[in-house]
Amino acid sequence: MQPAFLRELLEEHNLRKMAWGVPSGYLVTVTLVIFAVFFDRYGLLPNADVLIFYLAPFKLLSNTMMWWAIRNRRFVLELAGLNQLADVILLTAVIYFTGGPASPLTSLYFVVLAIIATLTNAGVTITNACLMVAGYAIMLILISAGVLEVHPPFLQTIYEGNSGISWELVVLDTMKVLTLMAIMVAAMSTVLNMLRNREKELEEKNRELRKADRLKSQFIANVTHELRTPIHGVMGLSEMLAEDIYGESNAAQKKAFENINRSAQNLLSLVDDLLALEQSSSWRLDLAETDLNELAREAKSAAQWMRGTRQLQIEVDLPDQAVIVVTDRKCLSHILSNLMANAVKFTPEQKSVTLRVASAPGGARIVVHDEGIGIPPEARQQIFDAFYQVDGSASRRFGGAGLGLSVVASLTDRLGIEIEVESSEGFGTRFELLIPERAPGVDDQGAGS
Ligand code: ADP
DSSP, X not given: OOOHHHHGGGSHHHHHHHXXXXXXXXXXXXXXXXXXXXXXXXXXXTTHHIIIIIIXXXXXXXXXXXXXXXXXXXXXXXXXXXXXHHHHHHHHHHHHHXXXXXXXXXXXXXXXXXXXXXXXXXXXXXXXXXXXXXXXXHHHHHHHTTSSOOOOOTTHHHHSSSSSOOHHHHHHHHHHHHHHHHHHHHHHHHHHHHHHHHHHXXXXXXXXXXXXXXXXXXXXXXXXXXHHHHHHHHHHHHHHHHTTTTSOOOHHHHHHHHHHHHHHHHHHHHHHHHHHHHHGGGOOOOEEEEEHHHHHHHHHHHHHHHHTTSOOEEEEEOOSSOOEXXXXXXXXXXXXXXXXXXXXXXXXXXXXXXXXXXXXTTEEEEEEEEOSSOOOXXXXXXXXXXXXXXXXXXXXXXXXXXXXXXXXXXXXXXXXOEEEEEEETTTEEEEEEEEESBOTTHHHHTOOO
16 A cells, blocks of 8 residues: 555646656766866766766666656656665765865755756655665764775865865856856746746636536526526416317316416526525615515415415514615515425425514514424525425425525525524424625615615
8 A cells, every 4th residue: 555645646636737857967977077077077076987987878778768667657656766775865865976075066056956856746746755864874984894895075176276166166166156047047947837837827727617608697597588488388388278268168177277387486496496596695675665475475475376275374474664774676576485385295295384574673574484294403404505305306395406506595595594494393493584785786776766
């Protein structure tokens, strides 16, 4: 079982990042070889041939194997590990040949570690840092044990004899700093480029998602609009048939026409809910003074119609005086209609549903109370989610699409209405709406006066 930080390297985007280690590995090795050849010519680097003929080719070989592994997605972790080991051996050898603990090139450890950190992850960086420390410590132990001879610090021969800094030292040291800087800059700009490309990809994806979302909204708006016309046609015709406008119908036919009408009405509610859910956040509210008693009476007669012939009592409890708030009448009526539809649907016969209106500080309160099946406590958080139903099984007793309360949630939010639910399983449910005197945004829209 591999540790998580290694498994993470095998993800596609990390492999693509790691692939940048191959060219940077070639770059660092070739640069070192060029320097070694150059200093060897001037007798400044003892044992340069060990670097040039053994260690650098080993690194180039492991680097090439790594390139093969990433290309073929095979033995990636094994060959990446070998490549890292080759890095540490080459670096430690370069440091050893240029003076060991007194080498001016120990900073190469940090440069390479920075490149590794930007191309891999924290786990790999820490592992490499441990390998580097181990390599450096082994070198020191071998020197102190007398196994390895001590080389004079690099460039010492140049400033020996000269009092102060010679022009050779200036050139060589500047070249060293320049090379280290160049490697750092190349690594950083590569990473920044990669980040920028990724940002562009994300922006592009975002644009596509927004476009798909716009098309979906347009599609729902068009389809719901197209559906409403024939549904209204079916409702109108079934009403006319039931009223004997096209000739007398018997009791069974009348019942059938009523069923057709009820089904069409249910379909229309579903279509309206879909449209409301999709568009409520972008609707322009039509705010006006609204009498809640009047709205409650309308909701009651709609609920009576939904109840049909079931033995269910529907009551309204209204104050004597009109309760007026400034709100969007259509939206509030949609909210009440959905709450009443649920109350009627989930309440058994011989029980009652009550709609209560009252003035409240800062506005008004509407309560829809039923003596129905109730909502289990664990489901209360989810009932406002789209498509959620406490019983979502195919064999459920009650119909519906799970949209009603999510529409209520989005419309109450729009109108600045607070909604609270209390429920007791088997005893009933109570939805309480706290309606502000003026819906938010009323001043901007100039309504209500
Ligand atoms: P549905 O179309 O299923 O009624 P809603 O979004 O209106 O969808 O309601 C989600 C779920 O919340 C319902 O399926 C039901 O389980 C539960 N629920 C809502 N109102 C009531 C209520 N008055 N009594 C019992 N359960 C309710």
